[in-house]
Amino acid sequence: MLYGACYYPEHRDPERWEEDLHLMRQAGLNALRIGEFSWKRMEPAEGAFDFAWLDRFVQLAGNYSIGLVLCPPMRTIPAWLAEKDSNLMIVNEEGVSLEYASRYTFCINHPLLREKSARLAAVMAARYGNSPHVIGWHLDNEIGDEPDCHCPGCKSQWQQWLKAKYGTIRALNHAWGTVFWSLEFDHFGQIPTPRITKADYNPAFLQSWREYRSDCNIEAVRLLAEAVRSQLGDNDQYITTNNQMFWSKRTDYYKMAEHLDIAGTNYYPPYGDRHRVLSFGLAASRSFKKAPFHVYELRNEGHAILGAADNTPAPGELERLTMHTIANGADGVFYFPWKRFPFGSEQNHGALTDFDGKPTRMYAECRRIGERLKTLAPFIAGSQVESDIAVLYDFPSRWHMEHRSAWTGDNGVYERQINMLFLTVRKLGYNCDAVGRTGDFTAYKLLLIPMLPIVDDDLVAKLQHYAEAGGTLVFHPMSGIKNSDACYFPDRLHPNMIRLLGSRTAETATSGPHSPVGFEWEGRQYVGGVFQELVKLETALAMGSFTEQWYKGYPAVTRQWTGKGQTWFIATYAEEAFYTDFITKLCREIGISPILSTSPPEGIEIAMRQQQDGTRYVFVLNGTAETVQMSLPERMTDLWNQEEVQDSFTLKPYQVRVLIE
Structure with a gap:
């Protein structure tokens, strides 16, 4: 367990370094992330490397038994490098060249940036690759957190990328349907990047552009990873980086993770009642390599931002937040930052120590957590989050649904729906994973699909085989409707999706945010909205019907038996109350039990990590400011508080318990 x-x-x-390191050790910290913004200090002038200061700090940290995760920087370049070529700067969609003196304003495809950053990474790895005080390598910071670049170099590379993907311009014209609006291209050199224009771009054009920009980010990770690995030999230093949580859709993190040893993320959820709204990001992070991950930036103290809501932690909330990440699969937690910045853009960011380096209120809580983690870590080492339920997280589908276009409409539906499904499962007391289209569906009994507009033959076949082998699928509107180029299938669905669902979509209907649509299921009334698919049954059964609008009586919930498994289709985006009842009944039918055999009280999170020998560690986290009573099916030991817990116990405000049978 890394705690840093x-x-x-x-x-x-x-x-003052030793003063800080002494406080860190007192707080139980055993790791630090350093270096992502220090290119200028490492290479003050081109080719003139200066590591004397870093050598000293590496040794001092080692003296305090604190391991270092070094960050070869890439996207905050020194002024001397920016001065060498003005074309290093990003050209945004409006055609404006971004200015220096901020961060992430540089084109990651520029040959000079790639050359110099890879060289620096290799030089760092050669120097510290055998250091006993360096435990890992963190590639730059938040790769992909910059505007799309439309510079001449990116435009040329984009055209080459398209040629490699489609082969001929005729094939691209056919795949994209460029005959629409008479936009057929004669050669790849005519294809622009999607800068500001009058009307909407072709969805196929935008889908390829998002895939291309994702590949650019992945290539930057590959470049740095190979530069570091080339110098490491057989030592056990790991390679990682920090994904930008769930809010970033710019990079297919499943593909990026192929170049990493450990997946990493940042995590900045709100405090207060909304503290779990971003928690799907943790499930996604452990899904990228189907393994424990690290949180390389975890918020701590409140930020000094005027009017900021859900910003200031009450006593105990940092402990609850930290253990929330560990309960959901983190094997490493790094607070950002250690010390408040008296200067710079992030000077109002909260920290564990103040501007003068003296401990803040949060430092005391950090120290208490560190003391308890020393006892807990040996128990949970090697354990993972095990789930029978997963939500399908698909980057191509998300890219398509979140295009900015009047024809897309509400482009926040994908994010809301995936969070709705995930949080409903978790509130009911079950573990829940994320899984990508290339992941192992057979690891789960129940697969929830928020929407899946972009499919190909292989993915539909994979879903079909999953259901036939005994899995349960739950689909929603806009699933299986388009090919990889974002073009509709002639029958509104992929041909094999019709067979999988046992129905066809005859028509669609939409409804605004203030016009919910009623439907019934199991004799109870619910509301849905946003988008309804009006289906014609073939082999599926209607399990619920719409009760309003002119399509009253149309199936709202259908069920299709497929081999040993089943496929459900919810023909609208339903309210949380429906999913609470529906998932509870479905889990009971297919034999999935809550972690503690019952749903937890409101505001209480229950998660479970498990060893290969079956040993289970149950995390019970009070996310409220109230004292809560809970019951257990049996007597258990609370490893976190070092006490025995009877069949009934109390959770104080924000209290954490880690239970073992």
């Missing part, structure tokens, strides 16, 4: 912080020795008088 993000530290910036280049900000600090070297004579």
